[in-house]
Amino acid sequence: MEDFVAHVAARFCVSRACGLVTDLGRLLQDEHSNSPQALLERSRRxxxxxxxxxxxxxxxxxQRGLAMPTDQAERLAAGRRIDAVPEPLRPAVAAFDASCIRAQDRARRVGTRPRSHHTLETALGILRDLARFLTEHRSKDDWALTDVxxxxAFLVTLPKARQRRLVVLRQFFRFARSQHIILVDPTRGLTTKEPGGFRGRTLTLDQQRELFRRWTGDDHAxxxxxxxxxxxxxxxxxxALQITDIDPLAQSVRLGKRPHPVLLDPASWTVLQRCLTHRAAWPTDNPHVMVTKGTKAGRQPASTAxxxxxxxxxxxxxxxIRSTRLVDLVNTMDPKLxxxxxxxxxxxxxxxxCDHIDETLMSQWYDSRS
Structure with a gap:
């Protein structure tokens, strides 16, 4: 309790800090569990x-490793997608989402790799689109009426996303069949019918140069x-970068799960210093490099939005932009490296x-062999 008082006193005005301490005292005196995770869940509005x-x-x-962060933003995003599902089809989608969240929580507790919130939100978006398609274009308001x-017809509306959509639909209809919402899985026997290679858009060399000049020479960005x-x-x-990920002496940073620090070139290091200067104008204890109005009083990273x-x-x-860099590296170096x-x-x-051969690289290879 004393540590929490010191925590809020350093971040809020006197009246707000007193109110927060009072709220915590009320939770500690009720009949429910006083474990940190239970207190955090009960404190949510x-x-x-x-x-x-x-x-x-x-x-x-x-900050003290006593509880896991909440998933407030993800719950709101999921709620918006579920609310957008036509009402007759909504209960099954809500039940599927609850099942995925329980599986995610179990995986997190046992130490395996849980599905990310982005993956779950993408799945709900696909089910929302299918539900709208069934009601608006197929005149069906019951999942049991859905056929192959x-x-x-739904997969044809977005051919490039066929594989990703079909994976989600298979998961949903397997769940629906296990819950006796449907009798027959309409996705059984369907195939992706598409190659598994990269087909996304990338930037041309001129576009990359334009962006480089914008971010290194334009102070308006x-x-x-x-x-x-x-x-x-x-x-x-x-x-996202944290302050502790930066090594000023080596001018390197740690990026995500990469096994080794990444040495920054002078242009990238200058841009990073500019971002740190912008962050210094905010009175915050947030450990992340990018701080917004919504995160300056806490420790969460900037929102996905x-x-x-x-x-x-x-x-x-x-x-x-990221795919452009990966395509270039993979096609000019060993993909394993x-x-x-x-x-x-x-x-x-x-x-x-890529599925083509670079004639310039091939000629250089032959010259090296001769």
Whole structure:
């Protein structure tokens, strides 16, 4: 209790700190469990915001390793997608989402690899689109009426996403059949019918040069945009940085799960210093390099929504820039070396191999052999 008092006193005004301490005292005196995780769950408000008390308690417990962070943002995103499902089909989707969340929690507790929140949100988005398609284009408001022709017609609407969509639909209909929501799995026997290679868009060399000049020579670009862009363009990175990940002496950083620190070139290091200067203007104890108005009082990283839109002004998506770098590295180096350097599975880099032969590289290879 005394540590929590000191924690909130250093971050809030006197009246707010007293209110938070009072709220904690009320929770400690009720009949429920007083374990840190139980206190954190009971402190959350229903609705879009879990409240300042829950956020302060989350920062206090997670900073000391006493509880796992909440999934408030992910719950809100999932709730929005479930609410968008037509009402007759909504209960099955909600039950499937609850089952996935329970499986994610079990995996986290036993130490295996749980599905990410992004994966679960993507699955709900696909089911939402299928439910709308069934009601609007197939005049069906019951999952039991879905047949293989409905699934095929839905997959045709977005051919490039066929494989990803079919994987999610198979999972959902297996669950629905186990819960006796349907009698026959309509996805049984369907195939992806597409190659497994990379087919995403990449940037041309001129576009890469334009972005490099924008982020290194244009002071009008936001520091967050420049940092995310340069890490993706030159280092193929997409992870958030913490202050402890930076080594000023070696001018290197640790990126995600990569096994070794990444040495930054002068341009990337300059962009990083600019972002740190921008961060210094915020009175915050947040350990992350990128701090926003919503995270300056806590310790959470910038939200997924902020990171996904931080490059909107430059006109390109983060995954497109990162894919450009990976395609270039995999096709000019050994894919196994790229996988080892990036901390990826070797199979993950193979999808970026192009299906054409670079005549220039082949001539250089023949010259070296002769």
């Amino acid at each position: 229903p609705g879009r915001s879990m409240g300042p008390f829950a956020r302060a308690l989350e920062d206090f417990f997670t 022709h409905d699934i095929e 936001h520091p967050h945009e420049a940092l995310i862009g340069m890490l993706a363009l030159l280092h193929g990175a997409s992870s 902020h990171l996904s839109h931080v490059l909107d002004d430059c006109g390109y998506l983060p995954w497109m 790229v996988a080892a350097a990036f901390g990826m599975d070797p199979e993950a880099t193979l999808i970026y191999l």
